[in-house]
Amino acid sequence: MTNHILEMRGITKTFPGVKALANVNLGVERGEVHAICGENGAGKSTLMKVLSGVYPHGTYDGAIVFEGEEVEFKDLTDSEAKGIVIIHQELALSPYLSIAENIFLNNEQKGAGGLIDWNKTNFEASKLLARVGLKENPTTKIREIGVGKQQLVEIAKALSKRVKLLILDEPTAALNDEDSDHLLDLILHLKGQGITSIIISHKLNEIKKVADTVTVIRDGKTIETIAKQDVTEDRIIKDMVGRDLEHRYPDHTPHLGEELLRVEDWTAHHPQDTSRVVVDNVNLNVRAGEIVGIAGLMGAGRTEFAMSLFGHSYGSRISGKVFLRGKEIKTRTVAEAIQNGIAYATEDRKTYGLNLIEDIKRNISMASLKKLEKYGLVHDNEEYAVANEYRKSMNIKAPSVLVKTGKLSGGNQQKVVLSKWIYADPDVLILDEPTRGIDVGAKYEIYTIINKLAAAGKGIIVISSELPELLGICDRVYALSEGRITGELPVEEATPESMLKLMTMEKPR
C-alpha cells in the first residue's frame, strides 16, 4: 500500500538474561522524516544499532528489509555501503583534523599513485558544506568550530557517503535554540532532496516541527505509530510513560524564608583571554525555599557564572561578593564553597559529575567522605547504608549500590549526582541543566526532588536551556545575556516571549 524504504519486522534482541527488544516493527516511508520516541532505556538506541549493523545479523531475530530487499549487515561499513548512516549523540569527529579531513575520514579522496589529493578533498568538502549551509573553510580544524557546526559537518560526512537513510540520535541535545532550528530546517531541506531521516529525540516540540510520522517505543516494544495530523504532545507522552501525565511539572507552593544567598557585582573573565568579560557584574539573590531560574541562550555565561561562583572553577580575574544569610563568605576553592554551604551539580554529568568506573555508593559519598570518617577511617558499612537510603528515596533504578555509574541511564546518573549533593547538605544548590538528556518520566522525578529540597528550606538555582521547564518549576527567573542579568521576573509575570526578549537583549555599544 505504501512505499517503504525500510521495514524492520519482528525485531527481537536479547542480551544475556535481558530482552532489550521484543518483536519491534518499524516501517519508514521513502522521503519522510520519521521520529522515534521513548524513554531512556526503552530500546531506541538498541533498535538503531541493530539497523546499522553494530549488532550484526545473527545476533537478533527478525528481518530488515531495505529498499525492497532483505539485508543482513555484518557491521557499520556494510550498512553505510547501502546508504544507511547513523549520527550519534556524541559526535565522532577528530578535533585536531580539518573539516575536510573529517568528512573524508576512511573515504579519502585519492589521486594518482594512491596519494591523497588535497585539492580534490577540499573542493569536494566545500561542495558538501554548501549543501548543509555551513560557511566555513574546509581546512578549519574541528575544534575551532562550535558543536552546532560540528553537527553539520557530521551531516556533510553522511552526504559524502551518498546517504539514503539518515539516522540522527538526539541531534539537538547539545545545541542552542538557534543551532537547533538550523539543523531542523536542514533535515527538512534534505527531505526535499529525497533523503529519508529517522530522528530520535526527547524534544516533543521539535518532533512536531519536523516529523511526518512518530513511532513510540516503550520497554522494548512498539506502542504505536502516529501520523503527523494525529500527533499531540500529550499523546506521545502518554505512550512513552504508559500513563497520563496530568501535569508536566509537579505542583509547588513556595514557602519563602529569609534571604539565603546574595551575590553582588560578580564579574569573571575568560580563563585564557583575560581581557574578555564573560560574567558581567551579576547581582542576584535566593531565599530559603525558593527555586530561582537562570535563563539564557548558549554562550550567555550561565554555566560560567555558576562555575566561577563555585570555587572559582572557571575564569580568571574574578571579583564580587557572596553573602550567605547576610554574612560574607569566600568561595575561592571548591572545598571552601562546599564548606560554606554551596553546591553545584554540573550540566555535563559524564565529564564533570561522576566517576563512571566507580559504583553508586562511592559516587554519592565522594563530596562528603569526612562525614563518614570515624577514628580516621571511612566507615564503609555506614557508607553503604547511606547510599542504599538514597537509592530508595531517589528511586535510582539499579539492583544495588555496587553497580558502576557508567552502566546507568542518564536519568539515574543524574539522580546519583543529586544524591551526592543532597548528602553534602548544602544551603544553596545550583543545578545546571538538571534534566538534560533525560526522558520525560525521569524529568518529573527530578522536578519532584527539586521541590522537596525547596520545601526543606534549601535555596535552589536552576540553569536551563528549556524555557518551559524554568517557567514550570521556578518561583522567580533571571534572564542572562552576554554575561549580564538583563531582567528578573516573578514566574507569574514571565512568558516565553517576555523571557526571550530579555535573553536576547544586547549590550549597548
Added chain:
Amino acid sequence: MSNPNPPTIEESHAAGSNINPVQNKFTDRLTHVLSDLGRNGIFIALIAVVVLFSFLTDGILLRPQNISNLVVQNGYILVLAIGMVMVIIAGHIDLSVGSVAAFVGACSGVFAVQWGLPWWLAVVLSLVIGALVGVWQGFWIAYVGIPAFIVTLAGMLIFRGLALVVLGNANIGSFPTEYRALGNGFLSNVFGEFELDPLTLGVGALAIVILVVQQVRTRRGRVKYSQDVEPLAWFITKLVLISAAIGFFAYALASYKGIPVTLIILGVLVLVYSIVMNRTVFGRHIYAIGGNRHAAELSGIKTRRVDFWLFVNMGFLAALAGLIFTARLNLAGPKAGDGFELEAISAAFIGGAAVQGGVGTIGGAIIGGLIIGVLNNGMSIMGIGIEWQQAVKGLVLLLAVAFDVYNKRRSGGH
C-alpha cells in the same frame, strides 16, 4: 568504555524482569565462586606460576631456603610496587624510583660509613632525603602542572647523576651490622635454638588468627547492614586455603633462619597502605581522582594536594627500597636500582592496575611483584640466561594486561 554497547541497567529492568532465568541456590553459588575466581585471576596466576616452577625446578622453588630468598630478593621491588600502584591509580607514573633508590643508597653510605653516624640516624636521614626528593617532584607535578612522565623522566636522569656525584665514582661499603639487617637480617632464636623457630611459627599463627577475625568481623558487619555476602561454604573454603598458604610459608621460614627483617617491614607496609587505600579519606580521594579528575575537583577534593603527597610518599618508599637494597649488597654502588622502576611498574600492571588510572589495589601489586619474583627466581634456578628472563617477563606483562582487558570486555565493564 571498551565495549560499545553494554545494555544499561534500566534496559535490563525494563524488558528483563519477566524473563529472569530460573536460578536455584546451587547455580547461584557457583556463579558467585566463578565470578570471584575471575576477579582474583591474578591470585590464581600466582599459584599457577608457583606450581609450574615447582615442577620445573624439581621442588627447589619451595625449599625453605629458597622461599626465604624469594622474600629477601624481591623485598625492595615490592616496597616500590606499593608506592607505584598508588601513583598509577591516581593516573600518574614514576620513572625515577630506581635512580632515587640509588641516590638515597649512596647518601646512606656517606652517612653511615664515611661520616660514621649511628646506623639509625643514617636511616632516618636517608628517608628524609627520599621524602624531600618527593617534595621536589611533587611540586613540579602538582603545583606547576607538568606531567609526571616528564618530571620523573627528568628525575631519573637527575638522581642517577647525583648518585654518581655523591659516590664520587667509587663504591661505598661496608655497612654496620644493624644497618645490614634491613636487607639480610632475620628475627629468630629469640627463644633459643630449635629445629623450627617458635617465634616465626607464632607470628604465622597470629597472622592466621588476625586474618580470620578480621574477615569474620567484616562479614558480620556486612550482614548487619543487610548487604550481600558470599556463600558461607565458599567463605570458609577461601579462609582455609589462605590460612594453609600462610601456615606453609611460616613453616618454611621457621625451618630456615626465621623471619627476614625485610618481610617484617613489608608486612607492616602492606597492612598500613591497604588500610590507607581502602579506608581513609586520602586513599578514597586517590581513587576518585584517578577515576575522573574533573569530577573529583568539582566535588571539593583537593587534587593538587593529593598529587603532591602521593609523590612525597613515593620518594619515601623509594628511599626505603634503596636502603634495603644497599643493606642487602652491603654496598652503595653506581649501578644500584637499575631498572627497578620497570619492575615496580610491571608489578602494578600485572596486579590489575589500569593504565587510565582509577583502578588497582595494593594486594594486586604485591601479587604482581611476587609473580615477577617467582619468574626471576624459578628461571635462575633452571639456569635460564638473563636474556631469556627479560623476554619472558616482558611477555608475561603483556599477557597479564591483555587478559585483564579481555576479562573486562567480556563482563561488559568499563
